[in-house]
Amino acid sequence: MALDTTPKGWRSWVRYALLIVMAIIILFPIYTTIVASLKPGNRVLRNPLVPDSFTLDVLGDAWTQGRLGRYLWNSAVVAVIVTAFQLITSIASAYAFSFLRFPLKRFFFAIFMATLLVPFEVTLLINRRTVDSLGWLNTYQGLAVPFLATAFGTFLLRQVFMQIPKDLNEAASMDGLGHWGFMREVAVPLVRPTLGALGLFSFLASWNQYLWPTMITTEDDMNTIQSGLRLLRSSDLDKPNLIMAGTIIAAVPILVVLVVFQRQLVRGLTAGAVKG
Amino acid sequence: MFSRGKYGRGVASIRLVGVSKHFGDVKAVDNVSLDIADREFMILLGPSGCGKSTLLRTIAGLEDPTGGEVYIGDRVVNDVLPKDRDVAMVFQSYALYPHKSVRANIEFPLKVRGVDKVERAEAANQAAEVLGLTPYLDRKPGALSGGQRQRVALARAIVRRPAVFCMDEPLSNLDAKLRAETRAEIVALHHRLEATFVYVTHDQVEAMTMGTRIAVMRDGVIEQVGSPQEVYDTPASVFVAQFIGTPPMNIFPAGALEPGNLLVGGRPEDTTITRDQGVAATVVLVEHLGHEAQVVCAVDDHTRAIVRMNPSDDLPRNGDTVRLNVPVEARHRFDSASGTRVD
Amino acid sequence: MSGATKRRWRDVPLAAVMLGPSLVVLVAFVLYPLGRAVWLGQQRCNVQATKCRSVGWGQYTDVLMSNEFQSAVWVTVKFALITVPVGLALGIGLAVLADKHMRHIGFFRTVFSSTVATSVAVASLMWLFLLQPSVGVLANIGWLNDIFPVIKEPGLLNDKGTALSSVAISSIWANLGFTFIIITAGLQGIPRELQESAFVDGAGGWRRFTNVTLPLLGPTLLFTTVVLTSRAFQAYGEIDLLTNGGPVPQQSTTTVTYLIYGSSSIIKSNEGLKAAVAVLLFVILLGLSALQFRGLGKRVHYGS
Known part of the structure; x- marks a missing residue:
């Protein structure tokens, strides 16, 4: 048997x-x-x-009264900006740590890794003051800029860059490729699956941000979908079905994203499971 | 067809003057001087860790020498980037770009140099033709066998028509049969391309069959440079004598065959078992290879000697005590302290 | 300058360009605020936080010793002790349940994964609608209220005995999709030959599970535990939306994060105290992750 x-x-x-x-x-x-x-x-x-x-009236009411369209748009703008920048800055810094020779490399890498230990609960308090003093309350910059770089993404991509055989790098330099060329033609295409996973991870993390947008948004126009739902909850508790409709509307876009990027999902979620 | 110099300078003699490469305290290459003539097939031979790969990489520009000068043609290239040295390299791992098709891999060096599309395609087709890769041009390297990948690596090197080819153990990942075939093909390629080849290997059969000259290296220095026959016939040291030839040369202790304090060596085919003359030894193993038999004898606790015999001869048995001798004209003599040849 | 020296410095401008942007962001929005928070933690500020003066590092000890902080730490620990083991057990259970070749199994896997698409706000509002008596679904199911009167009066979220557990259930539900997906992936990574060899050795289903499946799932479970724990310690949205840290006056759902940022937190207008609590939370999390990797790491079998 x-x-x-x-x-x-x-x-x-x-x-x-x-x-x-x-x-x-x-x-x-x-x-x-x-x-x-x-x-x-x-x-x-x-x-x-x-x-x-x-x-369908309630869904329609939620859309118009709750200004959900505006919130979703804000969330999408911020998430796309954050994702794009996180990918670019992570690729660049991971490339430097993997393939470039420069003094104090280990020191700089240690600085990057140290930031991984700092939970954002500790920093948001001060970041709100920073963003305020820059005049960025209620702006896309305020929502996005603190998250434009990620030590986590740098670490993740460095791991996969380091797995690229040294011979490949040398072959490229024999072929006459400089660093930009090697990055564009070889390194980045080779780590595309990891980039996909990191991209999805960054997008979800940014989209699901709750505390930060509620801290720096005071004008209704600049609410993200998460802080917008919070507003909906506090204003319309006497119309529960409106809140429920808003919740459904808020969940749909991310559902679509997950269906489209199914293949990246598991890798994206386990991205943190990198063995040191 | 593959006239060289199209994308480079076309001058291909190589001169190393007192080249050293130290990694901290380790002297990977130590004060090496070597002249490689234009269109030569030079083999750098030695055991692993002898510095042969480092020396090759110094020529290719992948390592900066700690001291000395590397000339390609008449110019010093120490500060010249690899891409500007008119050198192509074939790596042991082949170093193909896994995400690019075979065609894209072969064309890549030309693309980087800004050669236009039509010319690139033409050159890739020719290179693929020469190496029998035409049916595989649209595949990815992952879908090829080891031998085919090896050919792609060669194609990528020849497409540039460089004056110098550096090859770092390119056959070591192939199985025995394929290795023998590819050996012959690389030699044919050398004739066809009229380029200078510098070829690193630890396999003395490759060295003997492929090279026009061999540089035998050990511990970062060159022990001997010469044609395969010279190196075999008149090894410059005990090390070279034992590294080249299978089975290796028998080296008898000082005083065993001749009076005085010289070590005496004899190739296994020159060593004979006699009744009454020569060194006493005990037979420890008799190996039958079909076309010949090899008799392994223990001369003393540290010295083994191998005798090649005709299988139809009267072979000794394990445990027999025999006497071994080498005819005087076939003897090699080495200084017992330094190991260098004494003539 | 020799060639070698030249090469060592050749990459420096490029490295500066490539590292610069990340470095600026990380220093400005992670390291600087951390240092600033540590400093702010020993200051007392006016309500607008425009003027602050140092009151000494003793403020950290004061916070550490205060009832409010200790209560918040205790609430947080309880929250983690509910959500992590229950979430993990449910995740393992569901993953094992669905890890068979059966008809329609794809449908069940989709259902079990579905909550990964809910943000904390979406999940919390769904549960608010179930639990809050004034609007809630459960309060309008007659027979359920007869058995558990607390559902209607004062409501699960408003009773000090049930509030934290109710928030925890919402949180477990929201994380279940994530846990299920990760553990399913881990299960599928276990080589079938190992199950087969245990089968040949005569191990039954349960023994195969405890002797082969669970140990080999070690790295996955470690990762899941670490993520769930850090999420529990950083839980904020569900508390903000479901209970506002209440019910008052016991503050039975005021976690450490809520103590810092909550709109009904007792220290909400004292920047110095908030910073001190935040820094202490940082220290706690640091100790916790060190503990997790030491304690669990030893017993984890990493596949080769």
Whole structure:
């Protein structure tokens, strides 16, 4: 008898039963949210588990009243800027640490790594003052600039750059390639999967930022979707279905991103699992 | 077709004058001087760690010499970048760009030099043709066998038509059969390209069969330079004598075959088992190779000697005590202190 | 100048260009604020934080000894002690449950991964809608309220006994997709031959799980534990949205992060104290990660 991992008979029914129960539990909050967002306001609290009426009005109201379009746009702008810059700055600094010779290299690398130990809870307090003194409250710069570089990304890319065989670098220099050429033609194309993972990781991290946008945003126009939801919660608790509709709208874009970038997802999430 | 100098200067003699390369306290290459003539096939031969690769990389420009001068043609190239030395290099690992197709790999050196597209494609086609790579031009290196990758590495080197080819153990990752075939092809390539080859290997069969001259290296210095036959016939030291030739030359202790304090060496094919003359030894192993038999004897605790015999001869058995001798005209004599040849 | 020396310095301008941008950002927004926070931690400021004066490093000791700080640390530890083990166990359970070749298994995997798409705000609002009596779903299910009256009055989020656990459940749910995906990937990385050789040795399903699967999952579980722990210690959004650090007056969900940044935090208008708490949090997290890598790292089997 071989090791067959496909359950059969009653074992498979038990397993299906467990799978279904777990699926129901996990989907329950999502289900109730969707049901609520599709009901007219006066019926939300009656039979909350049963989709007994259907309207798209609430979703529409949430979109217009909650200014969700504006918030999503802000989030997208900031996340795209942060992701693009994090990729560029990480590639550049990781390349320098991997392929260039310069004095105090280990010292500089130690500085980069030290920043990994500092949780942003400690720094945001002061960063708010910095951003304030630069006049960047309620601006895209304020939302994005503190996160334009990442020691984590530098570390991750350095790991993969170091795995590029030295021969390849030397072959390129025999071929007449300088550092820019080697970076563009060889190093970056070779680490493309890691770049994809890092990009997704950066995008999600930026998109999901909650504390920072609530700290530096005081004008409604500059709320991101996360700080916007917070605003929605505090203003409209008497219209719960509006909040639920807003929640659904807020979740959709990231769902789309994850479906599109499925292949990068696992690598992106495990990006931190680099073995030292 | 592959007239050289198209993208370079076309002068290809190499002169090393007192070249050293030290890594901290380690003298990888120590005060080496060597002249390599235009269109020569020079082999740098030696065991691992002897400095042969470092010397080659110094010529290619991948290492800065700690001292001395490297001339290519009539100019000192110490401060010239690798790309400007008119030198191509074939690496042991082949160093192909894994994300580029075979065609892109071959064209790459020309692309970097700004050669236009049509000419590039033409040159790549020719190089692929010469090395039998035409069917594989659109594949990625990952989809090729070891031998095919090796050819791509060669194609990438010849497409530039450099005056000097540096090759660092290019055959060591191939299996025995393929290695023998490719050996012959590289020699043919050398004739065809009319370029200077500098070829690093630890394999003395490659050295003997491919090179026009061999430089035998040990501990960062060159022990002997000469044609394969010279190096084989008149090894300059015990080290060279034992490094070249399989099985290696038998070296008998001072006083064993001749009075005085010279070491006496004899090739296994020159060593004979006799009844009454020569050194006493005990047979420890008799190996039958089909076309010949090799008799391994222990002369003393530290000295082994091998005798090649005809399998149809009357072979001794393990444990037999025999006497070994080398005809006087086939003897090599070395100073017992320095190991250098005494004639 | 010799060739070698020239080469050693040749890369310097390029290195400056490549490292410069990262270095400027990291120094300005990580290292400088860290140093500044340490300094600010021994200062007392006016409400607008325009004027600050040093009151001595003893302020750190004062904060350390204060009831508010100790209570916040205790709440944070409790929060981590709930979310990390439960989240990990559920993640392992779901991953093992779905790690079979069965029909429709892809559907279940998608469902189990789904919460990875929710941000902390989205997840918290979904749970707010379930839990808050005034708007909540659970409070409108009659039979459930008969069994657990606390759901209706005062509400799970408003009762000091249940508030923290309720926030924790929301947090576990939000992290479950991540945990499931990571552990599933880890399971799929275990070579089948090892399962087979254990099978040949006569090990049953449970023994194969404890003797082969779990040990080989070590690195994955270590990584997941580290991430979940740091998320627990940095939890802010779910508390801000669900309980505001309350219920008052016990502050039973005021974690350390909430103590620093929360809108109803007792020290919300004292920059110096906030900085001191932040620096102490930094020290705690530093000690914690050192501990995790030492303690767990020893027992982890890294695959070759």
